[in-house]
Amino acid sequence: xxxxxxxxxxxxxxxxxxxxDIPAREAEILLEYILNISREKLYIKLYEEFPSEYLEExxxxxxxxxxxxxxxxxxxxxxxxxxxxxxxxxxxxxxxxTEILVEEVITIAKNIKNPSVLDxxxxxxxxxxxxxxxLKESSVSVTDISPEAIAIAKKNACHLSLTSLSFYCGDLFxxxxxxxxxxxxxxxxxxxxxxxxxLPREVKDYEPSVALFGEEKGLxxxxxxxxxxxxxxxxxxxxxxxxxxxxxxxxxDLMKIHGFEQIKIVKDLSGIERVVTAVSSEQLPVTS
Numbered sequence: 001x002x003x004x005x006x007x008x009x010x011x012x013x014x015x016x017x018x019x020x021d022i023p024a025r026e027a028e029i030l031l032e033y034i035l036n037i038s039r040e041k042l043y044i045k046l047y048e049e050f051p052s053e054y055l056e057e058x059x060x061x062x063x064x065x066x067x068x069x070x071x072x073x074x075x076x077x078x079x080x081x082x083x084x085x086x087x088x089x090x091x092x093x094x095x096x097x098t099e100i101l102v103e104e105v106i107t108i109a110k111n112i113k114n115p116s117v118l119d120x121x122x123x124x125x126x127x128x129x130x131x132x133x134x135l136k137e138s139s140v141s142v143t144d145i146s147p148e149a150i151a152i153a154k155k156n157a158c159h160l161s162l163t164s165l166s167f168y169c170g171d172l173f174x175x176x177x178x179x180x181x182x183x184x185x186x187x188x189x190x191x192x193x194x195x196x197x198x199l200p201r202e203v204k205d206y207e208p209s210v211a212l213f214g215e216e217k218g219l220x221x222x223x224x225x226x227x228x229x230x231x232x233x234x235x236x237x238x239x240x241x242x243x244x245x246x247x248x249x250x251x252x253d254l255m256k257i258h259g260f261e262q263i264k265i266v267k268d269l270s271g272i273e274r275v276v277t278a279v280s281s282e283q284l285p286v287t288s
């Protein structure tokens with residue numbers, strides 16, 4: 001069979017099995033991954049015979065995708081901020097809306113000489129590593145409670161030739177006690193357990209629940225981070241979050257309660273209030 005014919009079969013299988021709105025493109029991406037070729041080279045080969053030695057591997061990959069497994073977990077690739085990231089099922093797949101958070105932090109950091117940045121709950125490292133990649137003069141530290149996530153973040157740093165980051169495994173601020181930063185950024189777990197059944201199966205059945213769900217209507221980790229953040233921020237340091245739908249105002253209120261000022265909410269391209277930033281009015285004594 002021709003490559004074009006196999007791609008048509010794959011498109012139909014992915015279309016029937018998933019909620020993907022680009023099944024044809026996903027079929028191509030899987031084949032580009034299996035054959036290790038570019039999109040341009042694939043198009044040149046469309047009417048050639050499908051290489052038989054790769055047929056079963058490709059069918060297996062298509063079946064995985066049709067069963068709901070996210071494309072990025074099959075190819076182990078996801079682009080974020082125009083940078084390539086390795087991902088597997090131990091970390092969240094980077095989302096386009098998170099780029100808004102990174103862009104906002106980069107804008108803030110450009111006004112700080114040699115900014116120090118802490119990324120809490122780094123996962124694949126997409127936030128902290130993107131900041132480090134675009135701001136070479138920055139000093140970036142990343143934390144995650146998952147050893148597997150830290151290992152992947154280190155792997156991505158190596159692939160991106162980023163050698164000056166600091167990696168810490170532990171819960172929230174616990175592994176960075178005694179340190180202070182110009183900026184603290186986080187995309188914490190913010191989906192409430194009650195929302196679990198509303199999620200696509202690609203998310204709820206495959207992505208790590210520890211990185212998705214937060215108690216107290218999704219606000220649990222915001223409360224913990226905001227309550228402790230001033231201990232780890234320099235005077236007039238910045239705190240920046242990604243937030244879920246309807247959460248930005250609640251996070252803003254929490255920031256006000258804890259004395260943060262200059263609170264700013266940034267909407268995503270869909271008009272959803274997606275990012276909240278604020279300034280710490282004072283630095284508290286560092287906890288030991």
